[in-house]
Amino acid sequence: MPLEPSFIGRTYPPETTYEVGRAKIAEFARAIGDDNPLYRDVEAAKGAGYADVIAPPTFLTIINIRAINAVVEDPELGLDYDRMVHGDQRFVHHRPARAGDRLQVTVHIDDIFVRAGNDFLSVHADVATDEGEPVCTTYAQLVVRGEQS
Amino acid sequence: MNVGDELPGLTVQVTRDQLVRYAGASLDFNPIHWNERFATEVGLPNVIAHGMLTMALGGRVVTDWLGDPGRVVEYGVRFTRPVVVPDDDEGAEVEFTAKVAEVRDDGTARVDITAKFDGKTVLGKAQAIVRA
Numbered sequence: 038m039p040l041e042p043s044f045i046g047r048t049y050p051p052e053t054t055y056e057v058g059r060a061k062i063a064e065f066a067r068a069i070g071d072d073n074p075l076y077r078d079v080e081a082a083k084g085a086g087y088a089d090v091i092a093p094p095t096f097l098t099i100i101n102i103r104a105i106n107a108v109v110e111d112p113e114l115g116l117d118y119d120r121m122v123h124g125d126q127r128f129v130h131h132r133p134a135r136a137g138d139r140l141q142v143t144v145h146i147d148d149i150f151v152r153a154g155n156d157f158l159s160v161h162a163d164v165a166t167d168e169g170e171p172v173c174t175t176y177a178q179l180v181v182r183g184e185q186s
Numbered sequence: 187m188n189v190g191d192e193l194p195g196l197t198v199q200v201t202r203d204q205l206v207r208y209a210g211a212s213l214d215f216n217p218i219h220w221n222e223r224f225a226t227e228v229g230l231p232n233v234i235a236h237g238m239l240t241m242a243l244g245g246r247v248v249t250d251w252l253g254d255p256g257r258v259v260e261y262g263v264r265f266t267r268p269v270v271v272p273d274d275d276e277g278a279e280v281e282f283t284a285k286v287a288e289v290r291d292d293g294t295a296r297v298d299i300t301a302k303f304d305g306k307t308v309l310g311k312a313q314a315i316v317r318a
Binding site: 061064065067068069070071073075076085087091093094095098099102103119122123124125126127128129130132133176 | 198204207208210211212213214228237238239241242243245246248249250253254255256258259260261262263264265310311314
């Protein structure tokens with residue numbers, strides 16, 4: 038079943054606020070085998086000019102994927118989640134995310150199209166603090182494999 | 187920083203242990219990344235690594251080189267092939283290399299990253315824009 042093209046331009050406002058914690062940043066850094074002190078040592082982070090420990094460049098995947106999944110699970114969109122794969126992902130950082138940030142994600146559907154029998158869904162998400170300061174813009178393309186592939 | 191500069195490379199043995207750890211840290215619990223029965227049922231050869239984990243490891247090549255990860259202003263990849271992770275102690279060996287591809291007038295540079303598993307690239311158009 039093709040995706041519903043009238044969803045192009047639709048916006049999904051934030052559902053929750055996610056507070057970035059020092060322990061979560063350290064846990065994420067450990068999971069990717071990264072011992073950079075700016076991820077776990079507050080004094081080192083302050084010495085580099087940051088208010089608190091900063092997050093790795095892909096850390097916001099934690100809230101990005103959850104927000105995107107809330108969109109793709111919208112039954113009216115008609116997306117077969119079991120056939121969906123992540124085609125690409127990009128993060129544009131307005132400043133590094135850091136411990137103490139209270140972040141909200143707004144997801145936008147930019148495009149829906151069919152190519153070679155597969156459905157493509159392009160989305161971007163604005164990640165901002167609960168006071169409205171932009172932190173990151175994420176871009177993703179999701180691919181729903183056609184029945185033939 | 188000059189065009190053509192090569193960054194120190196990185197080789198990672200991605201194991202099932204790391205997939206479980208990354209699943210918990212990233213809150214991505216899709217069973218294709220830890221459940222062999224499920225993965226093969228949906229047509230995969232075996233459990234595969236999270237694409238976002240491979241992306242994060244590629245990012246390490248850049249942040250290890252910069253020292254300050256806050257200098258990464260943009261980072262994007264295409265997921266072109268899965269990294270299949272066997273249930274053994276060695277896991278899947280993924281090899282990352284990177285080089286400076288462009289130095290821009292605005293004080294930023296573009297770094298192109300290559301990720302290889304089993305002799306083939308697994309990330310496409312993997313690029314970071316960094317403050318030089």
